[in-house]
Amino acid sequence: xxxxxxxxxxxxxxxxxxxxxxxxxxxxxxxxxxxxxxxxxxxxxxxxxxxxxxxxxxxxxxxxxxxxxxxxxxxxxxxxxxxxxxxxxxxxxxxxxxxxxxxxxxxxxxxxxxxxxx
Numbered sequence: 335x336x337x338x339x340x341x342x343x344x345x346x347x348x349x350x351x352x353x354x355x356x357x358x359x360x361x362x363x364x365x366x367x368x369x370x371x372x373x374x375x376x377x378x379x380x381x382x383x384x385x386x387x388x389x390x391x392x393x394x395x396x397x398x399x400x401x402x403x404x405x406x407x408x409x410x411x412x413x414x415x416x417x418x419x420x421x422x423x424x425x426x427x428x429x430x431x432x433x434x435x436x437x438x439x440x441x442x443x444x445x446x447x448x449x450x451x452x
Contacts (some may be wrong), residue, residue, distance in 0.1 A: 335352065336352075336354075337350055337352055337353070337372070337375070338350070338351045338352075338353065338357070339351070339368070342362060345362075346364070346365070347362035347363060347364060348360075348362070348363055348364070348365060348367075348368040348370065348379055348441060349361060349362050349363065349368075350372070377429055378426075378427060381430050381431070381434045382417075382430060382439065384434065384437075384441075385413070385419075385430070385433050385434055385437055388437045388438060389409055389412070389413045389416075389429070389437060390406050390409040390410050390413050391406065391409075392404040392406060392407035393405055393407070393409060393410055401434055416433065420433070
């Protein structure tokens with residue numbers, strides 16, 4: 335499952351196809367618009383990973399001394415239920431943004447140069 339690109343050379347336009355719902359996500363757009371669209375997908379994938387990490391910590395990590403895996407199954411179940419509701423909500427990005435801000439209200443993004451983005 336994932337996304338596929340199609341390029342039309344005659345006018346140098348792009349469009350994005352999803353194999354998840356088997357349909358076109360965009361119309362024909364220029365490269366700059368396509369980059370923004372794909373960047374938005376990546377942004378939400380990363381936010382979702384951070385939400386899962388903060389919500390379910392320390393689930394999945396191993397103890398250095400005992401080599402036993404830490405578990406937090408109640409949190410994993412709660413996260414999974416929330417994620418399914420968000421997917422079905424009709425406003426997935428808004429739900430992800432809300433949960434991200436709830437779990438990490440003061441988290442800022444830093445680029446490699448050290449610039450801070452909130």
